Amino acid sequence: MKLTDNVVFLKSRYPFLTNRIDLNGRNDTVEVIETKSGHPTLAASHSGHIDYLHSKYNPVHEAEKFIEQFVDVEHNHVLFYGVGLGYHIESFIKHFPAIPFSIFEPDIEVFRAFISYQNLKKWKMLRHIYVGSDAEQCKASVQDFVNQTDGQVTIITLPSYERVYAAAYKIFSESMQYYLQEARKMFQVRYAFEKKWIINSLDNFKYTVQAGNIFDKKTSFEGKPVLIVAAGPSLVEEIENLKYIKEQKSAYIFAVGSAITPLLNHGIIPDGACTYDPHFHNVNVFKKVIDEKITDIPLIYGSTVGAGTLKDYPGPLLSLFTNKDPIAGMILKKENDKALVKVDDAPSIAVIALQLFSEMRCNPIVLVGQNLGYRNNNYYASGLENVKVLVQSDLDASFQVEDVFGSLIQTDWSLNTMRLEMELHLKKYPDRTFINTTQGGAKIQGTQFMDLSDVIKKYLNEEVVDLKWYANEGPGYDPNYLMERAKFLEEKRVLFVKQIDEVIGIFNDMNRSVNQKNAKKAFKLTQKFDTVFDAFQTNEFYKTVLKPMNMLQLEWLTKQFDAIVHEPDILVKTTKIIEKIGKVVYDIQRDLVMIDPLYLNMQRSLQSALDQKSAMIN
Numbered sequence: 001m002k003l004t005d006n007v008v009f010l011k012s013r014y015p016f017l018t019n020r021i022d023l024n025g026r027n028d029t030v031e032v033i034e035t036k037s038g039h040p041t042l043a044a045s046h047s048g049h050i051d052y053l054h055s056k057y058n059p060v061h062e063a064e065k066f067i068e069q070f071v072d073v074e075h076n077h078v079l080f081y082g083v084g085l086g087y088h089i090e091s092f093i094k095h096f097p098a099i100p101f102s103i104f105e106p107d108i109e110v111f112r113a114f115i116s117y118q119n120l121k122k123w124k125m126l127r128h129i130y131v132g133s134d135a136e137q138c139k140a141s142v143q144d145f146v147n148q149t150d151g152q153v154t155i156i157t158l159p160s161y162e163r164v165y166a167a168a169y170k171i172f173s174e175s176m177q178y179y180l181q182e183a184r185k186m187f188q189v190r191y192a193f194e195k196k197w198i199i200n201s202l203d204n205f206k207y208t209v210q211a212g213n214i215f216d217k218k219t220s221f222e223g224k225p226v227l228i229v230a231a232g233p234s235l236v237e238e239i240e241n242l243k244y245i246k247e248q249k250s251a252y253i254f255a256v257g258s259a260i261t262p263l264l265n266h267g268i269i270p271d272g273a274c275t276y277d278p279h280f281h282n283v284n285v286f287k288k289v290i291d292e293k294i295t296d297i298p299l300i301y302g303s304t305v306g307a308g309t310l311k312d313y314p315g316p317l318l319s320l321f322t323n324k325d326p327i328a329g330m331i332l333k334k335e336n337d338k339a340l341v342k343v344d345d346a347p348s349i350a351v352i353a354l355q356l357f358s359e360m361r362c363n364p365i366v367l368v369g370q371n372l373g374y375r376n377n378n379y380y381a382s383g384l385e386n387v388k389v390l391v392q393s394d395l396d397a398s399f400q401v402e403d404v405f406g407s408l409i410q411t412d413w414s415l416n417t418m419r420l421e422m423e424l425h426l427k428k429y430p431d432r433t434f435i436n437t438t439q440g441g442a443k444i445q446g447t448q449f450m451d452l453s454d455v456i457k458k459y460l461n462e463e464v465v466d467l468k469w470y471a472n473e474g475p476g477y478d479p480n481y482l483m484e485r486a487k488f489l490e491e492k493r494v495l496f497v498k499q500i501d502e503v504i505g506i507f508n509d510m511n512r513s514v515n516q517k518n519a520k521k522a523f524k525l526t527q528k529f530d531t532v533f534d535a536f537q538t539n540e541f542y543k544t545v546l547k548p549m550n551m552l553q554l555e556w557l558t559k560q561f562d563a564i565v566h567e568p569d570i571l572v573k574t575t576k577i578i579e580k581i582g583k584v585v586y587d588i589q590r591d592l593v594m595i596d597p598l599y600l601n602m603q604r605s606l607q608s609a610l611d612q613k614s615a616m617i618n
Contacts, residue, residue: 002115002117002119003023003115006119006120006121010023010115010120010129020132021131021132022108023112024112025109027113029045029046029109030043030109030113031043031045032113035055035058036057037057037058037060037061039058039059039087040085041054042054042110042113044107044110044164051160051163052160053084053085053110053161053164054087054160059085062087063088063090064091066091067091070095070154073154075154076152077101077102077152078101078102078155078156079101079103079145079155079156080092080101080103080156081104081106081161082160083110084110085113085114085118093125097125097566098125098566098567099563100125100563102126102128102130103128103130104131104141105130106132106165106169107165107168108131108132125566128144128145128148130145133167133168133171138171139171142172142179143175143179146176146180146183155176157169187552190551194550194552195549195591196279196304197324197325197548198545198548199549199598200278200303200304200306201327202327202601203307204307204310205303205601205602205606206605206608207310207317208319208328208332209477210609211317211318212317212473212474212475212476213334213476214300214318214319214320214356215341215360217360217470218361220466221357221361222360223361223362224465225362225363225364225366225460226253226254226362226365226366227242227245227253227254227368228254228256228350228353228354228357228365228366228368228370229259229270229368229369230367230371231256231259232369232372232375232441233369233371233376234369234439234440235259235368237439238369238439239262241453242368243267243268244456245460246268249463249465250456250461250462250465251459251464252272252464252465253270253271254271254300254357255272255273255274256273256275256348256349256352256353257277257348257349259369260288260297261285261288264288264289264294265288270297271298272297272470273286273289273297273298274300274320274349274352274356275299275301275302275309275349276305276320276349278304278306280308282305282306283309283311285309286309290313294315295315296315297315298315298317298318298469299317299318300319300356301320302322302325302352303320303322304322316472318470318472319475320343320352320356321342322344322352323342324548325342326543327544327602328340330544331486332477332482333477333482335477336476337478343355343356344425346418347417348422350370351418351422354425358425358432361432362432364433364434364459365432365434365435366435366437366459367434367435367438368437368438370441370444371415371441371442372442373409373410373411373415374409374410374411374412399416401419401442402442402443403440403442403443404436404441404442405440409440409442415442419444423444423445426444426446427446433448435450435455435459436448436449437450437455439451477609479610483606492539493541495539496539496542496546499535499536500585500589503529503533503536503585504585504586506525507582509521510522510525510529510574510578511578513525513571514578517571519570519571522573522574523570526570526573526577542588549588549591550587550591553583553584553587564576564581
């Protein structure tokens with residue numbers, strides 16, 4: 001009956017698993033063997049050799065002794081690699097009934113024996129099940145598991161598996177190490193930026209509401225060639241070709257990031273520059289433009305670019321929205337009712353520019369100076385100040401990838417992430433021609449490599465550039481919609497201030513009930529908290545402004561809910577609510593206070609834009 005019940009349970013809860021493996025198949029290499037203790041063990045036969053996954057004498061006692069080492073350790077989520085017949089999992093559950101756990105079994109036949117012996121329905125904290133030893137499937141499963149958790153994972157491997165399934169275990173261990181490292185790196189990136197994105201969006205709004213939108217200029221670019229020029233070490237080799245293209249006006253030249261400086265140093269005025277870095281110091285990229293008051297280089301800026309970048313920029317400004325700016329989508333709407341076009345945030349401005357010009361239907365799109373790897377131990381083109389200089393630790397952490405000539409070059413995690421992200425976006429535009437002209441750069445799947453001189457001969461043989469493509473005809477945002485949304489957002493802000501004060505008041509009452517050991521009062525307060533906190537989370541001001549600033553904490557909190565909801569002791573449960581949810585709420589309150597002057601400035605900018613629009617009409 002257990003097998004039948006478990007198959008029904010698995011088909012209901014884990015259909016992707018049951019669609020992939022046969023739960024009722026034959027077991028040819030795994031055998032259930034009775035022991036003197038009355039509890040069966042498992043014997044696995046591989047290449048004529050028999051290995052026991054549990055003790056041949058008393059597997060339950062063995063499992064209990066094994067789990068003792070984990071009893072005095074705090075756990076957030078546990079992954080059991082190797083289930084056997086589940087004795088060690090049963091022992092763990094006795095000690096930690098409220099800790100969520102997942103299982104990973106490399107041998108399908110062992111899994112069949114396992115579900116014939118254990119009743120999975122009684123394991124209320126079981127979250128994820130992974131089965132199979134295929135290398136690619138293992139990697140995909142590990143990646144899925146890491147994505148589902150917050151990285152705070154205890155991995156408990158049944159000791160026999162390191163020996164019996166050594167090859168599968170090696171793949172699992174290496175995959176887990178890799179994806180946990182990737183997750184930590186992405187966490188660091190998001191941690192560095194998630195508050196900056198919103199702060200910058202608010203601070204830049206006075207420019208954004210007045211600037212033109214780059215996607216309004218699509219007719220100037222559609223079907224025309226564009227060069228995306230990055231500051232890789234190969235850039236200096238293309239200076240003469242770039243000068244020729246500029247003179248002939250045979251393609252648009254856009255500098256991404258710090259490439260603006262070497263171009264200007266060689267007398268090349270690009271047709272535009274692109275920027276999006278949320279850091280405050282991003283303004284230093286345009287120091288030469290600002291110091292020399294160069295007014296004819298339009299700047300396409302991500303609306304979440306570092307606050308200060310736009311303040312002193314002397315040239316025309318055109319806005320570009322990414323999916324990291326929820327405020328623009330909340331407040332702005334085009335007068336022609338066209339939806340605001342957004343691009344995906346990316347690890348480099350080159351990837352942003354690639355999306356932009358692909359959406360503008362430029363063709364061909366040519367990459368210049370996009371090395372995505374080291375060249376002669378250089379990271380950037382020569383002539384740049386205050387840029388990254390490679391040290392020994394960088395070289396030690398580097399690894400090799402294929403270059404455009406089929407050889408190998410050194411790269412690092414950051415550059416390789418840019419390349420992989422670029423390749424993902426290239427797949428979206430199969431009807432476009434993408435050319436990589438970077439001498440000695442990393443090979444980019446989805447592009448063809450050509451010398452820039454050959455690109456000139458084949459594709460750039462007529463004048464196509466409109467020198468005044470950036471002429472500003474106004475931002476074209478609907479003033480009535482602006483006014484309505486500004487009023488709506490302010491109403492929700494006022495309401496949210498009251499809601500967060502109410503939540504914090506409940507926390508204070510909860511704390512008193514715990515100190516007084518008043519379980520009855522604590523229970524009533526948790527019920528009241530659920531209602532108030534639900535309303536708190538549906539507030540549009542919170543969802544648009546404050547929630548994006550705290551996504552990492554909120555994702556972490558979501559993964560703590562298991563431990564909170566399933567806590568049987570009401571006073572302990574109340575304490576967990578105060579400690580875990582309270583921490584996040586207090587951080588949100590601090591953000592609310594911190595952004596208040598920026599938000600008020602944004603509202604004033606909206607009113608100023610509306611007043612100007614009204615004056616023009618009258």
